[in-house]
Amino acid sequence: MRMLPARGRSQSIEREQAKAPVPPNGSSSFHSKRDAHSGFRDFCRRLSTAILCAAVFPAILPAAQKPLEIFFIDVEGGQSTLFVTPAGQSLLIDTGWGYNGFRDANRIVAAAKLAHIKKIDYVVITHYHADHVGGVPQLVQKMPVGTFVDHGPDRETSKQSQTLYSEYQAAIAGSNHILAKPGEQIPIKGMDVVIVSADGNVIEHALPGAGDPNGNCASVQQKATDPSENARSVGLVITFGKLRIVDLGDLTWQKELKLVCPDNKLGRADIFVVSHHGLALSNSPALVHALAPKVAIMNNGSKKGADPAAWDVIKSSPGLLDFWQLHFADAGGSEHNTSDPFIANVTEADTGYYLKVTANEDGSFEIYNPRNKFTKQYPAIGALGTPTTKAR
Ligand SMILES: [Zn+2]
Numbered sequence: 001m002r003m004l005p006a007r008g009r010s011q012s013i014e015r016e017q018a019k020a021p022v023p024p025n026g027s028s029s030f031h032s033k034r035d036a037h038s039g040f041r042d043f044c045r046r047l048s049t050a051i052l053c054a055a056v057f058p059a060i061l062p063a064a065q066k067p068l069e070i071f072f073i074d075v076e077g078g079q080s081t082l083f084v085t086p087a088g089q090s091l092l093i094d095t096g097w098g099y100n101g102f103r104d105a106n107r108i109v110a111a112a113k114l115a116h117i118k119k120i121d122y123v124v125i126t127h128y129h130a131d132h133v134g135g136v137p138q139l140v141q142k143m144p145v146g147t148f149v150d151h152g153p154d155r156e157t158s159k160q161s162q163t164l165y166s167e168y169q170a171a172i173a174g175s176n177h178i179l180a181k182p183g184e185q186i187p188i189k190g191m192d193v194v195i196v197s198a199d200g201n202v203i204e205h206a207l208p209g210a211g212d213p214n215g216n217c218a219s220v221q222q223k224a225t226d227p228s229e230n231a232r233s234v235g236l237v238i239t240f241g242k243l244r245i246v247d248l249g250d251l252t253w254q255k256e257l258k259l260v261c262p263d264n265k266l267g268r269a270d271i272f273v274v275s276h277h278g279l280a281l282s283n284s285p286a287l288v289h290a291l292a293p294k295v296a297i298m299n300n301g302s303k304k305g306a307d308p309a310a311w312d313v314i315k316s317s318p319g320l321l322d323f324w325q326l327h328f329a330d331a332g333g334s335e336h337n338t339s340d341p342f343i344a345n346v347t348e349a350d351t352g353y354y355l356k357v358t359a360n361e362d363g364s365f366e367i368y369n370p371r372n373k374f375t376k377q378y379p380a381i382g383a384l385g386t387p388t389t390k391a392r
Contacts, residue, residue, distance in 0.1 A: 065086075065361070066086035067086065067358045067359055067360050068083065068084070068085055068086060068190070068191060068240045068243070068357075068358070068359040068360075069083070069084045069115055069356065069357070069358055069359075070082065070083050070084075070245075070356065070357040070358075070359065071084075071111040071114070071115065071354050071355075071356055072273075072297055072299060072324075072326060072344075072354055072355040072356070072357070073096070073104075073107050073108055073111050073354050074107065074326050074327070074344060074345055074351075074352050074353060074354055075095075075096025075097060075103075075104045075107065075131070075135070075299075076096075076097070076103075076104075076301045076304070076327075076350070077131060077277055077299075077300060077301025077302075077303070077304025077305060077327070078094065078096040078097050078104070078130075078131030078132060078134070078135075078277075078299070078301075079093060079094040079096070079126070079131065079132055079249065079250075079277075079299050080092065080093070080094050080095055080096040080104060080107070080108055080135070080299075081093040081094070081247065081273065081299070082108065082111050082112065082115065082120075083191065083238070084115040084117055085188060085189060085190025085191050085240075086190050087189040087190035088117070088190075089121045089122075089188050089189045089190055090112070090115070090117050090119070090120045090121050090122070090188075091120075091121065091122045091123075091124065091186065091188050091191075091193065092108065092120050092122070092123045092124070092145075093124045093126065093236070093247055093249070094124070094125060094126055094131075094132040094133070094135075094249070095108065095123065095125070095132070095133065095134070095135030095136050095138075095139045096108070096131065096132075096134065096135040097130055097131050097134040097135055098130070098134035098135050098136070098137060098138055098167070099134065102138050102141075102142065103350075103352075104134075104135040104138070104139075105135055105138035105139045105141070105142045105143075106142070107352055107354070108120075108135070108139055108142075108143070109142050109143055111354060112143060114356075118143070118144075119143065119144045119145070119146065120139075120143055120144070120145045120146065121145075121146040121147065121188060122146060122147050122148075122149055122178075122186055122188055123136070123139075123145050123147070123148050123149065124148075124149045124150070124180070124186070124234055124236065125148065125149070125150040125151075125168070125234070126151075126233040126234045126235075126249030126250065127151065127229040127230060127232050127233045127234070127249060127250060128150075128154045128156065128161060128164055128165050128168065128229050129161075129164075129229055129230070129250065130160075130164055131277075131304075132249070132250070133164055133165075133168050134164060136148075136167075136168050136171045136172065137167050137168070137170070137171040140171050140172070140175075145172075145175055146175070146176060147175065147176035147177065147178055148172045148175050148176070148177050148178070149177075149178040149179075149180050149186060149234065150177075150179070150180060150234065151179075151180050151198040151199040151232050151233075151234050152179055152180075152198075152199050153165075154229065155199070155200075155229060155232055156228065156229050161229070180195045180198035180199070180234045181195060181198060181201075182195055182196055182197055182198055182201050182202050182203045182204075183195065183196075183203050183204065183205075186236075190240075191238055191239065191240040192238070192239040192240075193236055193237075193238050194207060194236065194237045194238075194239075195234060195235070195236060196235045196236065196237050196248075196259060196265070196266060197233060197234065197235035197248065197251055197255060197259065198232070198233075198234045198235070199232045200231055200232045200255070202235075202255060202258045202259050202265075203259070203265055205265065206263060206264070206265040206266075206267070207237060207265060207266060207267055209267055210264055210265055210266055210267030210268075211263050211264065211265060211267075212263060212264055213262060213263055213264075214260050214261055214262060214263060214264040214286060214290045216260075216285055216286040216289045216290055217257070217260070217261035217262050217286050220257065220261070220284055220285060220286040221284075222254070222257075223252075223253040223254055223281075224254075225254055226252040226253070226254060226255075226281070228252075229250075230249075230250040230251065230252045230276065230281070230282075231251065231252045231254070231255050233248060233249030233250050233251040233255075234249060235247070235248035235249060235251050235259070236248075237266055237267075237269075240359055240361060241360065241361025241362060241363065242361065242362055242363035242380060242381070243270050243271070243359050243360070243361070243363045243365060244267065244268060244269050244270050244271075245269060245270065245271045245272075245273065246266060246269040246271075246272050246273065246291055246293070247273035248273075248275045248282075249275070249276075250275065250276040250277075250279075250282065251275055251276070251282060252276065252281050252282050253281060253282060253284050256275070256282065256283075256284050256286065256287040257284060257286055257287075259287070260286050260287050260290045260291075261286055264290040264291075266290070266291065267291075268290075268291055268292050268293075269291040269292070269293040270293060270294050270295070270363060270365070270378075271293060271294070271295055271296075271297065271357065271365070272288065272291050272293035272295070272296045272297070272314075273296075273297055273299070274296050274297065274298035274299070274300075274305075274310070274314060275287075276305065277298065277299055277300045277301070277304055277305025277306065278298045278300045278305040278306040278307055278310050278311060278314075278329070279305050279307050279310060280307040280309040280310040280313075282310070283310040283313050283314060284313070285313045285316075285317075288313050288314050288317050289313075289316075289317050289318060291317075292317060292318050292319045292320075293317065293319075293320060294319065294320070294321050294322075294378055295320070295321055295322045295323070295324060295367065295378065296314050296317070296320065296322075296323050296324070297324045297325075297326075297355060297357075297367075298314075298323070298324070298325045298326065299326050300325060300326055300327050300329050301326075301327050301329075302327045302328060302329060302330050302345075302347075302348045303329075303330055303331070305329070306325070306327075306329030306331060306332055306336075307331075308331065308332055308336050311323075311332060311336045312336075321378065322338070322342060322367075322376065323338045323342065324338065324342045324343075324344075324355055324367060324369075325337065325338055325342065325343045325344070326343075326344045326345060326353075326354075326355065327343065327344065327345045327346075328343050328345065328346045328347070330348075340372070341369065341372060341374040341376075342369070342374075342376075343369075344369055344370075344371055345371070346371070351371070353369070353370055353371040354370065355367060355368070355369055356368045356370070360380075362380040363380035363381055364377070364378060364379050364380040365377075365378050366378065
């Protein structure tokens with residue numbers, strides 16, 4: 001059933017369509033005597049020039065042709081990434097920090113408002129560190145959440161960690177819950193979300209289309225086993241049409257190698273959400289260069305993440321077009337930081353700008369920086385032309 005309130009149109013049109021009856025065949029067309037546009041839509045249906053009609057009246061586009069929207073919310077060096085599908089469903093990966101006067105919860109709510117949603121259908125908690133799970137108690141006071149997804153019990157025993165976990169448990173009591181297991185999917189409508197790591201375990205078999213031998217494994221450094229919650233991060237591969245996005249939370253080096261060595265079980269990525277805020281405990285060349293992303297987006301803070309060693313790995317990845325950052329990172333200087341248009345927040349002031357990806361099923365997408373109104377468009381693989389930029 002595709003008839004769901006669409007986004008990106010006027011409130012009056014949205015209200016009107018929300019009242020319209022659902023056609024029995026589940027098509028995305030709308031019928032209502034109250035709808036002054038119905039005659040025009042009928043005309044459009046009869047007319048074979050669907051492109052013209054879609055341009056004049058985009059509401060008749062089926063859900064599959066609407067874009068996927070992704071908001072990389074600034075939570076000052078934590079993670080909070082909101083996906084809103086063409087079907088109107090939503091997935092939030094992590095909730096930022098708590099104990100900051102609803103700062104991060106308010107930013108999530110603001111992004112949800114921009115996406116015209118009033119509820120978050122799925123919240124994935126990658127692991128139980130304060131910059132990921134800390135914001136849950138405040139978020140649930142601000143917005144309803146359908147289902148929480150996590151890797152199961154907290155595996156750290158420090159008092160701080162146990163406190164965070166018990167506050168999380170109290171906040172989600174009464175909500176639906178999914179225990180994340182590698183190989184399983186989160187049942188959101190409008191995109192495919194496969195869990196590739198959880199609680200220290202990873203997928204046994206390559207994802208469809210993946211599994212090629214990874215030439216980056218032979219020379220990769222081995223690091224000590226990480227006993228922390230980071231290594232238990234829920235990692236996701238998200239597919240929307242031809243577009244692939246990889247987000248592994250704070251998954252650390254040795255677990256990355258289990259995913260991509262000796263064979264790359266993940267395949268390639270169009271968009272790589274830089275792991276662990278850009279720390280060098282993660283982001284091995286065996287992972288990043290095998291994913292070979294078109295763009296990398298780093299959810300760092302001005303003084304959090306963004307390790308120059310990890311930066312160098314990502315910037316040397318084959319085929320990388322651009323590196324986007326949520327913050328100018330003090331440690332990197334001009335030598336490592338990307339150029340100004342690609343950075344959401346350039347000062348240490350708490351400006352809270354997000355980055356927004358708008359993606360299409362053909363694999364094309366654009367990234368928008370609301371601070372400077374800079375947008376860059378990335379064509380689909382195989383499409384003619386090169387990435388273009390524009391100001392708006
Ligand atoms: Zn983190």
